[in-house]
Amino acid sequence: MTSATYRSFTGSGAELYQSFFVPAIATPVSGELLATASLRVGERVVDIACGTGVITRAAAEQVGATGTVTGVDVAPDMLDVAKAT
Numbered sequence: 001m002t003s004a005t006y007r008s009f010t011g012s013g014a015e016l017y018q019s020f021f022v023p024a025i026a027t028p029v030s031g032e033l034l035a036t037a038s039l040r041v042g043e044r045v046v047d048i049a050c051g052t053g054v055i056t057r058a059a060a061e062q063v064g065a066t067g068t069v070t071g072v073d074v075a076p077d078m079l080d081v082a083k084a085t
Contacts, residue, residue: 014077018052018085026054034058042066049073053082 011019033055039045039062047056050071060069073079 012077012081014052014075014081017078018081022052022054026051030055030058034062039063039067045069047071050082051075051078052085053079056082057085 037045037059039059041062041064043063044067045059045063047053047059047069050056050073053071056069056071060067063069071079071082073082
């Protein structure tokens with residue numbers, strides 16, 4: 001029997017977060033979070049600790065072209081993945 005170790009994964013922490021955490025946890029809870037926020041077209045939103053931007057992008061769809069959404073994170077590599085996704 002073999003076990004997975006961190007050595008079997010390639011990519012930055014942010015890339016791995018996007019590949020594994022986002023589909024398994026962030027995406028499933030994003031619908032409920034955004035429903036609770038009740039965003040409307042034209043609103044301005046700030047997503048603090050946006051990570052790779054899964055919620056930021058979904059919020060942008062809800063506020064539409066007349067709204068704005070800004071994602072903020074302290075980890076530059078998370079923002080790099082958010083911009084590339």
